[in-house]
Amino acid sequence: xxxxxxxxxxxxxxxxxxxxxxxxxxxxxxxxxxxxxxxxxxxxxxxxxxxxxxxxxxxxxxxxxxxxxxxxxxxxxxxxxxxxxxxxxxxxxxxxxxxxxxxxxxxxxxxxxxxxxxxxxxxxxxxxxxxxxxxxxxxxxxxxxxxxxxxxxxxxxxxxxxxxxxxxxxxxxxxxxxxxxxxxxxxxxxxxxxxxxxxxxxxxxxxxxxxxxxxxxxxxxxxxxxxxxxxxxxxxxxxxxxxxxxxxxxxxxxxxxxxxxxxxxxxxxxxxxxxxxxxxxxxxxxxxxxxxxxxxxxxxxxxxxxxxxxxxxxxxxxxxxxxxxxxxxxxxxxxxxxxxxxxxxxxxx
Amino acid sequence: xxxxxxxxxxxxxxxxxxxxxxxxxxxxxxxxxxxxxxxxxxxxxxxxxxxxxxxxxxxxxxxxxxxxxxxxxxxxxxxxxxxxxxxxxxxxxxxxxxxxxxxxxxxxxxxxxxxxx
Numbered sequence: 001x002x003x004x005x006x007x008x009x010x011x012x013x014x015x016x017x018x019x020x021x022x023x024x025x026x027x028x029x030x031x032x033x034x035x036x037x038x039x040x041x042x043x044x045x046x047x048x049x050x051x052x053x054x055x056x057x058x059x060x061x062x063x064x065x066x067x068x069x070x071x072x073x074x075x076x077x078x079x080x081x082x083x084x085x086x087x088x089x090x091x092x093x094x095x096x097x098x099x100x101x102x103x104x105x106x107x108x109x110x111x112x113x114x115x116x117x118x119x120x121x122x123x124x125x126x127x128x129x130x131x132x133x134x135x136x137x138x139x140x141x142x143x144x145x146x147x148x149x150x151x152x153x154x155x156x157x158x159x160x161x162x163x164x165x166x167x168x169x170x171x172x173x174x175x176x177x178x179x180x181x182x183x184x185x186x187x188x189x190x191x192x193x194x195x196x197x198x199x200x201x202x203x204x205x206x207x208x209x210x211x212x213x214x215x216x217x218x219x220x221x222x223x224x225x226x227x228x229x230x231x232x233x234x235x236x237x238x239x240x241x242x243x244x245x246x247x248x249x250x251x252x253x254x255x256x257x258x259x260x261x262x263x264x265x266x267x268x269x270x271x272x273x274x275x276x277x278x279x280x281x282x283x284x285x286x287x288x289x290x291x292x293x294x295x296x297x298x299x300x301x302x303x304x305x306x307x308x309x310x311x312x313x314x315x316x317x318x319x320x321x322x323x324x325x326x327x328x329x330x331x332x333x334x335x336x337x338x339x340x341x342x343x344x345x346x347x348x349x
Numbered sequence: 350x351x352x353x354x355x356x357x358x359x360x361x362x363x364x365x366x367x368x369x370x371x372x373x374x375x376x377x378x379x380x381x382x383x384x385x386x387x388x389x390x391x392x393x394x395x396x397x398x399x400x401x402x403x404x405x406x407x408x409x410x411x412x413x414x415x416x417x418x419x420x421x422x423x424x425x426x427x428x429x430x431x432x433x434x435x436x437x438x439x440x441x442x443x444x445x446x447x448x449x450x451x452x453x454x455x456x457x458x459x460x461x462x463x464x465x466x
Contacts, residue, residue, distance in 0.1 A: 002461040009461065054462055068464030105466070172466065253466050 002250050004070055007047045011097070011250045013177040020095045020177045021087045022128060026050070026072060026254070027347075029135075030277040031079040032146055032228040033327050034311035039230045040287035040333045041081075041135060044347040045274050048072040048080065051266060053255060059265045060255075061221070067170070069253035073262035073270035074149035074222055077310070077321065081135040081147065083347075084128040092187035094129040096178040098237075098244050101126065101134055103147070103224035104159025104168045108137050109234050109299050111307060113163060118176065120241050123234075123297045130235045130294055132338075133347070137226050137307060138234045138299030145226035148310050149256055156313050157223030161306075169221040171254040182243040222256035226307045231289065233296035278328050287330040288347050291337045354403075354420040355394040361410045362392075372410075381405045397421050 003010045011022040027044040050070045053060055064071065074080065082101065086094040098118060100107070105114035110124045118125055126134060136144040137158060150156035153166040160166050178186075259270045281287070314321035340346045365372040378388040383402060390396040391406075398406070403421055407414035418425050424432075432439045446454050 001458075002463075003458050004461050052459075052461065066464050067466045068462040070461055168466070251463055252461055253464065 002252050004050055004052060007050045009050070009070070009173075009252060011175045011252075013245075013248050013250070016177045016245055016248050017089070017095065017180045017183065019087060019089045020097075020180075020183075022095070022097045022099070022175055022177075023085045024099075024173065025083045027081045027083050027133075028271060028274055029079050029081055030274055030280050031077060031148060032230055032277055033325055034148075034228040034309050034322055035325070035327045037229070037327055038143060039228060040289050040330055041133070041230060041232060041347060042079070042277065042287060043280070043285065044081070044083065046271065048074070048271070049268075050254075056265045063221075064255050067253040067255065069170075069255065071255040071257050071262075071265075073259055074256050075259055075270070075273055076149060076151060076222075078149050078273065079146050079227060080149070081133055083133055084126070084131065086129050089183075091190050092184070093190070095183060096130075096239070097128045098176040099126045099128055099131075100124065100172075100174040102172040103137075104152070104157055104163070104166075104170070105172060106158045106162045108134065108147075108158075109297070111137060111139070111158070111162065114172070118241070118244065118246055120237065122299070123237055125237070127235060127237050127239070129338075130238060130292070132290065133232070134234075135230055135232050138232075138297075139226070139229070139307060141296055141298045142231060142233050143229055144232045144234075145307065145309055146228050146230055147224045148227035149222045149258075150225040150310060151258070152221040152223040155317065156225040156310050158226055158307055159223050161308060161313075166223070169223040170256050171224065172251070173254065174249055174251040176249045177245050178239070178243055179245045182239075186239070186243075222258055224256070225310050225313075227310050229309075233290075233292075233294075234299045235292065236295040236297050238294060278326060281328045281330050284331045286332045286334040289333055289335045291335060353394075354397070354417060355392045357412075357417065357420055358406060358410065359392040361412055365410065377406075377409055381409055400426060 001012055003012070007025065009024045011024070013020045026048040028046050028048055029044060030042040032039045032042055050072050053064050053069055053071050057065055084099060086097060089095050100118070102108060102114050106112070107114060107124050109126065110122055112124065115124070136146040138144050152169040157166065157169070159168055257265065262268070262270045311322045311325070336346045362372050362374070362377055374388055375385045378385040381388065381402065382405065387396060391398055398421070400418060400423055403417050403423070404414045407417045415425055446457065
């Protein structure tokens with residue numbers, strides 16, 4: 001089952017394990033430059049607000065009622081990333097989950113049209129806690145294109161590029177837990193010393209890259225489109241497909257409302273626009289690189305590689321959306337690994 | 350005046366002070382923006398602070414503000430607002446849940462509805 005508390009989606013599976021719990025938040029962030037460079041991970045600037053669509057049934061489109069789920073506000077061309085965390089259970093470790101993420105029913109890992117099944121070759125899902133975050137569409141091994149909100153129907157979204165239609169929009173999430181007996185076998189209870197060693201690791205600091213303000217549109221539905229490139233790996237599933245309890249799943253549709261729609265439907269203000277990447281970087285604030293000793297999947301596939309970024313589509317359409325955007329060089333990139341991640345939020349400053 | 354709040358705050362602050370001297374009465378009072386003598390009275394159950402002060406104390410001590418407010422005999426203003434909107438319904442719900450064990454109350458949660466997509 002899924003609960004919404006404090007802008008967090010909590011997936012629980014009491015029939016599998018009473019403490020199996022995956023928490024997912026949508027993080028506000030900078031939009032990285034949509035140029036030829038590949039950037040480090042931008043920071044988290046707080047969570048997006050989330051609300052049950054059922055609380056606003058008389059004000060939302062019939063399709064939102066049909067899809068159920070929750071909704072959140074995004075400005076046009078605003079970026080976001082998704083944070084995953086799960087709870088340590090009985091001093092064994094964090095419970096493991098499979099997470100499938102799609103936007104407009106286009107799989108963010110493979111770039112393929114939505115399939116209900118879980119597929120290993122090619123892997124079309126993420127494994128949590130191995131995968132701490134997802135910032136965009138995997139377009140090739142180790143590289144993603146950032147999730148950027150664009151109006152559905154304007155030709156920018158991954159959905160429109162892959163399916164040729166603007167019908168679904170939003171974000172779709174499906175979560176499956178690991179089988180309890182497999183979790184308990186693979187993760188025996190840790191002794192205190194192992195726990196201490198697990199928590200100990202170093203943080204690496206080293207030195208090594210705007211946007212134009214965009215007008216909001218009156219489109220009711222938003223979708224996600226591929227933005228600038230960033231270094232992020234989609235980690236290979238270290239377990240067997242049979243380890244996952246595919247009989248139990250929870251799924252959630254996240255509708256994206258532009259700021260005007262959000263105000264009209266909820267009567268509340270959306271968060272303010274985040275700073276530009278240049279403004280942020282000019283202040284010397286940190287960007288992030290994540291290191292984990294886990295192999296990465298190829299991801300993307302032919303469809304992923306052919307996805308055009310928002311800037312590329314805008315040039316073709318002569319929209320000149322990001323005409324004033326400049327490349328930047330992040331002043332500080334902070335290297336982080338699983339140990340820092342398990343200690344709490346690490347993509348903050 | 351007995352409210353349980355003062356004892357709870359003192360125990361928690363003293364526990365924190367064993368590992369961090371910044372949790373002395375004086376320093377905590379300073380961070381919570383009250384006089385040390387006032388915080389001392391609160392801890393002895395001689396004063397009941399305002400909701401805003403209770404919240405600052407809870408934040409400072411890493412305590413649950415709803416628990417501290419309940420110990421002070423108060424209900425958080427946001428909850429009061431919720432109840433005032435539908436008093437009959439919430440009064441009924443609370444009375445119905447009053448006798449249930451914790452695990453059963455925790456099962457009464459609102460799920461995110463999944464539709465067709």
